Amino acid sequence: MTFLIDETHDAALRSWIESANGHLDFPIQNLPLGIFSSPDGRPRPGVAIGDFILDLQKIANLLPAVAARTLDGSTLNALFALPATERRALRHVLSRLLSRTEYSATIEPALLATVDCVMHPPAAIGDYTDFYVGIHHATNIGKQFRPDNPLLPNYKHIPIGYHGRASSIRVSGIDVVRPKGQRKSADEESPSYGPSRRLDYELELGVWIGRGNLLGEPISIAEAPEHIVGLCLLNDWSARDLQAWEYQPLGPFLAKNFHTTVSPWVITAEALAPYRIAQPRRAPGDPDPLPYLLDSEDQARGALAIDLEVSLTTAHMRASGLDPHRLSTGSASNMYWTIAQMVTHHSSNGCDLQPGDLLGTGTISAPDPGGYGSLMELSRGGAMPIALPGDETRTFLEDGDEIILTARAMAPGRVALGFGHAKARILPSRAS
Amino acid sequence: MTFLIDETHDAALRSWIESANGHLDFPIQNLPLGIFSSPDGRPRPGVAIGDFILDLQKIANLLPAVAARTLDGSTLNALFALPATERRALRHVLSRLLSRTEYSATIEPALLATVDCVMHPPAAIGDYTDFYVGIHHATNIGKQFRPDNPLLPNYKHIPIGYHGRASSIRVSGIDVVRPKGQRKSADEESPSYGPSRRLDYELELGVWIGRGNLLGEPISIAEAPEHIVGLCLLNDWSARDLQAWEYQPLGPFLAKNFHTTVSPWVITAEALAPYRIAQPRRAPGDPDPLPYLLDSEDQARGALAIDLEVSLTTAHMRASGLDPHRLSTGSASNMYWTIAQMVTHHSSNGCDLQPGDLLGTGTISAPDPGGYGSLMELSRGGAMPIALPGDETRTFLEDGDEIILTARAMAPGRVALGFGHAKARILPSRAS
Incomplete structure (x- = not known):
């Protein structure tokens, strides 16, 4: 049903x-x-x-x-x-x-x-939570922040998530002002305040919450699908230099909350029914999910056959009439946890979800570099510039760059469903 | 003015x-x-x-x-x-x-x-952000989670904060259902899901935001007071066992978002004008705040002469007619950063604050054990039980316990202003 x-x-x-x-x-x-x-x-x-x-x-x-x-x-x-x-x-x-x-x-x-x-925006967003279920992204980023410890011991037990900022979510097409903030590179003695030097995007899916739950009353994994209205594309713009300096011990804050872009159309859970697939098999030796996160229907059809793509245009490319450059393609099946598991875990302590709440999946990267969902991964933390048409390169985003996220649900014998797009362009920081 | x-x-x-x-x-x-x-x-x-x-x-x-x-x-x-x-x-x-x-x-x-x-609730809360400006609390907790590294290198440069959950904020008097969640103690091989065994309170002040700012347009430190409507008491209920297991790498999530209690009256910034004091001198060798966080008026009168108090009653104490037991008293002057600095830092990347947003200060502990703002500190992480009247002890909260936060603004030659109270009682976890 x-x-x-x-x-x-x-x-x-x-x-x-x-x-x-x-x-x-x-x-x-x-x-x-x-x-x-x-x-x-x-x-x-x-x-x-x-x-x-x-x-x-x-x-x-x-x-x-x-x-x-x-x-x-x-x-x-x-x-x-x-x-x-x-x-x-x-x-x-x-x-x-x-x-x-x-x-x-x-x-x-x-x-x-x-x-x-x-x-x-399709809804007034009460609360916004961002998860971290893209296991290849978590591994790639983990290697850069914690070389010895890319995936922490809790990763395969908990759909890791944290609260984001609801007020700064905007639909596709609204420009992003480059954030300022504190940053301190390893070779600087003390931090300074100024425009981010390592501005990045993150390719995510957004999940619109439908019916809520009462405070203190968790949503079971079997009931979770009834609380999910549909999906959108989500770009979790990230200032990597701000993030590296601020994120300990309480997690990302100003590195993320300056702007989040979503695609405006809600691709409904009903429409996506034919594109459900089995949750990819966990690696040998991976722990079973705890019982509150385990459901046979969710295991059998809780994952999504959705192809994701990121493209970039620069001011120079647009002026030269060059087409957008595809940065990566990957699949939503690279999520280690299902959306139902995210919803159930979120409410498992009694936290009340409300209609119009938005969840992000976290960056969805494929295992290979052609499917990395952020510049932080594609450029190996800024060490390997990416070649663009028109003789440009990028490690991180420059003013005038535009990022375009698209997605298509695909299944044998079915018409493909598109998500529209989530795109936005970087404006220079405001003079202060 | x-x-x-x-x-x-x-x-x-x-x-x-x-x-x-x-x-x-x-x-x-x-x-x-x-x-x-x-x-x-x-x-x-x-x-x-x-x-x-x-x-x-x-x-x-x-x-x-x-x-x-x-x-x-x-x-x-x-x-x-x-x-x-x-x-x-x-x-x-x-x-x-x-x-x-x-x-x-x-x-x-x-x-x-x-x-x-x-x-x-005095306002529909759009977004809720919790800071970490109580330096003695940050040091005490830091010692328990990171013995070698209690205060991280960024602490004296950044008013550390993270996003909390707006939907689960309730006014004083509404019972708190003990959260369930994943917890794994050091001697357990794998986590289990069940009622928190280390439920705690945190003594904080809440800050109600008035006029907002446009996305991309930071609030300067000189303008920050114009954006602050007033204060309340805030109890950031915390499940320490959930927190220890989930918080890496993205910060606290389910350990906090099951319930937050605020006192219902907004003690206005106007009323608090006579109780402003100089920001306590930083320790010798502490870095100066970066210019965007520095303002002479804020340095001279940005801190608050507010006495804070936490009391506990247990079901047994109430049945025996015993008075509430005072767990701690301290002063809001133990905040390392001012409220204006919190507001300015929050918007310094362009993040848009909105009328009715709520900020928490983070736990405000005094340097001495008589002023510790959580059981995690008072009981030394559960190692030192606290003696209560009626022959009971506590390390963490038990079902039926009630926590009462109160505060008074005090100044020479002035009438004291009270905050009312933020109190709530712990109910057992729901059967699932």
Whole structure:
């Protein structure tokens, strides 16, 4: 029931909106939810279909009543708070309305060209937590910070996570101001304050939380999928020099909280049902998860067949008409823990999750350098510059650079679903 | 101007509400702000005066118009967002209304007995950040986790902080469910999941943020006081066994986010003006703060003359009619960094603070054991049980224990201002 595959996923299903058929991101099998505004209106809920956005407020009378009642505001928090069955009912109606030609005359007036719209955060984010479940990233970074001890003893027992900053999360397209902060390299006697010299991105998936739990009442691993609304792309911008100097003993703080970029569309758990795969086998000798993190359904279908990609353009590349340069590709199956395990662990002490909370997976790197999810890994901590088209190199990000994250869910016999993108450009630090 | 002392602070000022005169917490010089409800009404803004709460919505027509317009909801966020001058104007009017007998007939209908009311969080908390500025605590704890390295090299350069969980913050009086979690003692081969065996409190001050800043635009140290609305007591409940096992490399997470208790009244920055003192001299050889953290006014009057106290009652003590046992007393002047330095550092990378954000100072311990701000310090990590009245001992908290935090601002020639209290009782873990 949780990961139910049905006629809305059928690869043969087509929309009467022609641009949806074969669309890289938003075919009719996707139906992602988001908040958009057009020049003539305030932010409101919509669904991406091909090159259009369907205005849900305009067709509220055609939607299931329970879901329709949550759609009159400028966030999706109220929809997220509903039981997953209500979101499934909404998906089924949307799939029918957008596939059957007899509805086209009714629906067409509620469609807006995506290029004319601006996207907003899908929800008011109460709390944001970033995990660290990309085991290859944890190993790579661990080697640089703690050469003798890359993976700490707790890593294979605990989905390690920490709290991030909710206020500084922005949707794709909003520029990132290079942060200032304290940094002290090994050869400096004392720290100084100024613009970060080692600005980096991190390729992550974001997880939107649906129904919450009461304080003191953990979410069991079997129930966890019911609390997960969907996914997005997440760029956890990181100032490595600030991080190295500040992170002991309480973890990253100003190195991370200056800006986080998310893609605006919520790729729903319902849409992703056909792209579930078995949790990759743990390495021989790895400990079993403790019982509160172990569930046969989660082991069998808790991981995700999602391909991830990072591209870069520089100011020079754009001025020269060069295409974005692909920095890495990898798979979300490189997560050591499933999303359900993240949710269950987070609430296992009674911590209350709320609709609209956001979790990050942590950087997802593949085992090979072609799949490293950050410049810190790709440039070996800045030691190995990366060659770019147009005769440039990079170790870390320079002003004017733009990072573009994309993702596609893929499965045999299924249409691929795209995530849209999370992109943003680096602006110089402000003069103070 | 920032720390302006005026007639509202005059020790000779008296209220026509007799219980206010000589009141331990809420004399007319205090006038703290909060959100309360009475049996017949929804949560709304009020001011504590003696044994009463003044309902601000009922006297809105007597208040300055700008502030009055922010008081019609069930949080103080809109009031917090105003310039500090508007809060000062409100304080002056409240002081007049509650001191001059001619207003008593007008005001009395808007007074409710505090004992008949329930308190609520003063604001919707967007983000919560916990600092670590209690240097004696940092040293004591550091010795237990890192015997060779109690204070890390960054401590005297950076007001160390990390993000906490906003959703699980509760006001005084709400029970704390003992968290479960993963713990592994040194002599255990692998971790297990179950109720925390080393549950602790932490004595902190909370800082309510007023006006925010735009993303990318730091708050200078000179401007920082304008962004601080006031203070409260904060108990950062901590599960030491969960903490020891989970905290590397990204800091505390589930060890802290199961519950945080705050006192409900906001003791305003305006009220605290006379209790400002010079930042205690740094030890010889300590580095100067970097220029962005250095301000002559902050050095001269950025610290706080506030006495702090922690008391404990056990179920047995309460059943035996024994008084609460005082565990420690200390002073807020044991903070190595000022609150203005915390605010400025937090925003120094461009991170956007918002009205209603909450900062914790971190545990404030005095140098001597009589002023240690946690059981982890008082019991030397559990090695030295503390003797209690009624023939009990404690290393960490047991079910039924209640912790009570109190504080008083004190200055020569001034009336003392109390903070009320932050108290809560430990309930057993839920059966799973």
